[in-house]
Amino acid sequence: MTATTLPSADAELGRGAGPAAALVPSGLSRFDRTLLGGLVLLSVGLLFWATRDAVLAAGFLAGLAIAAGGVLLLRRVFPAVGASEAAAPDWTMLRQAVDHDDVAIAVTDRAGRLVCANDLFATWMGGFVTPPGLPLDGRGAEALKNAGRAAWRDGEGRVDDLKVGALPLRAQVNRTGQADDYLVWRFAAIDRLDLASEILRHLEGPAGRTLGQAGVMAALVNAEGRLRVANQAFLLRALGESDASHYAGRDVAAMLRLDDSGGLTFAREGDRAPPVRMLQIPLAPADPAAPVLLALIDEEVGPADRGTAQTYIETLLSLLPFGLALVDRDGRFLYMNRAFGRAAGVADGRMPRYPGDLVVGEDKGPLADMIRRHSSGQQVGGDLSIRLVGQGDDPVSMRVVGVRGLGEAAVLLSLKDSSEETRLKRQVAQQSKMQAVGQLAGGVAHDFNNILTAVLGSCDLMLMRHTPGDSDYDDIQHIRSNANRAASLTRQLLAFSRQQTLRPQILQLPDVISEVSHLLRRLMGDTVQLAVHHGRGLGAVRADPVQLEQVIINLAVNARDAMMPGGGTLTIETYPVSAAEVRQMGNEFMPPADYSALKVSDTGAGIPADILPKIFEPFFTTKDVGKGTGLGLSTVYGIIKQSAGFIFADSRPGEGTSFTIYLPVHRTAGAAPAIPGSGAPAVPAAPIRAKKSQWGTGTLLLVEDEDMVRAVAERALTRAGYSVVTASQGEEGLERFAGMDKVDLVISDVVMPTMDGPTMVRAMRARRPALSVLFMSGYAEEQLRQSIDIDHVAFLPKPFSVAQLAEAVSAALDDAAHRVSDDG
Incomplete structure (x- = not known):
């Protein structure tokens, strides 16, 4: 690696811009000039005293003056560069000093110019870029700039969390130089140890063989209890082979078993297998999904004590993906694995004292009776339907089994996490x-x-x-009018069941809203204000305009009723939604595509969270008897779904409700010319057929x-x-x-x-x-x-x-x- 000194910096230093500049002597000091002048006059005086010749003394004085002038002239014409060169810093030594394989170094002067940098700095930063203006992620450049200011002020600055792409760095900035005119910027990569990867690598290599020779059988197990890697000693005892290439993913709990005396043995070795002692080492105790290192050593032959047996069973239970817990004879929890805690809604590290603390009040008694019955001698398991606290009224099944030979444990509880199934x-x-x-x-x-x-x-x-x-004319008209009202009700039923006849057209949402806005203003009354906002770049959609107007009217009427009697503001918005924005939404129901969105919002009382999932159900209404059929929103839902669209409701009590409709943008085989100023393709007018x-x-x-x-x-x-x-x-x-x-x-x-x-x-x-x-x-x-x-x-x-x-x-x-x- 070669350090680089910028030519512009060398030239600047050569002109005396810094301490490395040459020191050019400017002549004798004032004392030296006074002393020299005195000696010259003394010499002239002695010459005159000795010769008594004024002319000779004057000529001698003139010769000295001429000689001194010649020397000064020569010094100006031929300056002494040797001293300057001797005083300049040795840049070769500086280049050698900043040559590092693991530290990127740059030097800047007080004017903010880059004086020197090594090649590693250029490699990491993408060139000889002057700090602090480096290509750092996030707010790294600002943090580095503050560190530079601290170095000028205090002599040192540090930043411990910088990133250039995927490379994490820490930086140290120091002020240096004879006049403190330079900053030295040092950047070092942050090594982040992946303990699981290191263990995996070592168990497959010489370290795993060394452990095996010492009698230690080691295995790395994931959070679900599946084997990731093991040394040869473990594989020989557990599987009878030393090749782990096709055993990755096997259930480790199935390789081990407890014998009648409570000792832990390898399952394949049979009833006379020697017991082993197991140590469980979590690699990241705070992370429940982190892998676990198991270390097993042979134990002296003899019955295992009660505490050891319980430790073994707890280790095995922690490796199983099922929700299991141990309870003593007094009905207190001894242990529960992570799966049981997740299913029961227990926070990590906060195991309750009794199983009854997990269930609602009505189920506490039956659960306690069942645990007491099985802990006193009954070992046949039984199932009990319970309801967990904070998880609604949906019952879950808990299995209670009496156990023996596990130390203080008397009952084994099994609980299945059925939230997703429910x-x-x-x-x-x-x-x-x-x-x-x-x-x-x-x-x-x-x-x-x-x-x-x-x-x-x-x-x-x-x-x-x-x-x-x-x-009879008026009576017939009344009959016909009521028949038309009944026909409208049947259309709502067909819309809800998505069986109505649609007449889809290619249209723009703003045009539909414009057609219905006059009717909306009459429906809203004087206490509700109507605000309409249209976005730019809306794509055309394919829908039945009559049914789409019905959707808007139904949503507007519901919003008006929600804002009564005080009134409020009804807002109708249209805006485009790109496929990338749909992906960012993370909605599993909407496929990524371009949509035109229609949003209807009100400032009413909002919808409670327990009612919100039911609003699209048929005949569900929160209005008083006789004031609503419960088909309004279900009709809206049916029309939108039959038009290949999506509708979502969002509401918070006291903050109003908004309904957002997403209709897919219609793509024609031939692109029509764009509508001026909108960015959307022009929609061809439907041919008008004569009546x-x-x-x-x-x-x-x-x-x-x-x-x-x-x-x-x-x-x-x-x-x-x-x-x-x-x-x-x-x-x-x-x-x-x-x-x-x-x-x-x-x-x-x-x-x-x-x-x-x-x-x-x-x-x-x-x-x-x-x-x-x-x-x-x-x-x-x-x-x-x-x-x-x-x-x-x-x-x-x-x-x-x-x-x-x-x-x-x-x-x-x-x-x-x-x-x-x-x-x-």
Whole structure:
């Protein structure tokens, strides 16, 4: 390694910038000049006294003056550099002094310039960088700067926690030099000993063989009691082989056993195995997940004392991943392993005195009776269902077994950590409940939609015969209005069960909020303020705008009710969320992708923590009787999930509630031009289709198993100008179809007894491939299309009005005509 002295620093030092500069003599001192002048005058005086010749004395004086002037001139023209060179520091010695293999050294002057540094400094710092401006992580540069200031002030400064990349360093800064004009910066790497790695390396090498020769069998075991490495002496006794390459991960507890006298032996050596004594050495006592070093030595043959047996069993219990504890005859805890403490919710190092301290009050008595019964002689184990303190009302199973020959221990308790299992059971039960209720809601909605279709159709037909002012007109309108309210309720049921028919479009969230904001201001009233904030760079989403508006309205109404009667502020925000931000969230349910987020927040009283997990359940409400159906948030949840989105609630009592909706950004095959100023792609406008006529001609086959719906639909279509043939189920529909010369359109229910609509249509298409079909159903279109593999079919959701039926028939006939013309 070679130390480096910067050229600029040498040049500066050569000009006399520091103590290493040359000392150039500037002439004689004042005393020397006075003494020399006096001697010259004395010499001239003696010469004049001896010769009495003034001219001679003056000439002698002039010659001395000329000689002195010549000497001074020569000194100015040819300065004495030898003295300067002799006074300069030996930089070769400095370079040799800072040459280290393990310490990086740099020297700076008072002006903050780098004077000298060794190659290790350049290697660690990525070049000859002047301290303290080094590439240190975190606040290292600031800490090093403070150490430099301390060195200028006090002569020394230190920093013990620096990092350059993955290299930990400590730094020492000292002030030095004849005039204290320099700082010496020393950087040393911090050695962090990995005790487990060192032991693992030594047990496999000569150190392990040396221990074996001394009769010590050593093994390194992880926190779960699995073998990591062992010396040959241990492997020969425990496994009969000396190769540990394929035994890593074996259960160490299975290699050992307690004999009848309480002695610890190796299991493979049988009943006559010599006992061994085991020492358990935790490598990091404060870390429960740290590995443990086991050292075993042969013990003198003889019965083990009670204390030794208990020590052995405690060591074995600590290696097992099951929750086990020892209790004496008085019902007091003697020992519990870490697994038992975790399952019981016991903090490390705080073992309770009695097992009853772990359970609720009602279970203390039965547990104490069972422990007393088994400690007095009964050795057959028994199970007891208990409830642990602080872990809710969910019971856990504790097994109690009487034991003998383990010193003071009389009872062995076993407790399984079932918290994760309980959580999974809750999730499965909740999912099963939601699925069952969803299926029930879907079935009820389907049947109810058939009834509402007949009611709405009959009202429409009656309104055609009555005009405003007739005695029955207002009554019919009331019936129709209430039927529409019932239809809205069925849509909520379908939304909750995720079986509603969605009409998704490519849209921007700010546009949807803008459409509904006027309605929101009327719904909020005067006491609630509405604040809307939109972020930049929002991506387009694919969703049903009508259903998305319903989501916003439901959340806003709930927020308004939560802020009553005092009022508050309702805030609606939109912002983009990148895939990287989703990963940082660490949510296991949301896949990493780009999302557009919609957040609805209020300043109400908040939701208690015990109620928050239940808010999306159907029919769950905290409102008074008659003021809420409990379907608002479950409807919101169903709409968002059916739109491939996610919704999360966050609330703290007294601080309000916020609902955040994440909808995936829609990616099209061809990128559309960006919207100016938004950074988001432009959303192509949906084509506007002309409203279809409610009148037409053609022959229709109507297949519907509900008599009321079939009768209403037949009357409506006949009145619209069509020739209608009806059938009550699939087989009858096939018979009617076979006897008809011409069928322009088949209108069929999907779910029917004996033969459903899709099966009937497949048989008809086998005869006439170009047959046009319009399905109608109370179930969701998306759900039905997953099971219907028939091309070119239209769909009409129930309930529908007479006008909607006529428009759907007209549109289906037009589409069929377009297909025929395109094929031609």
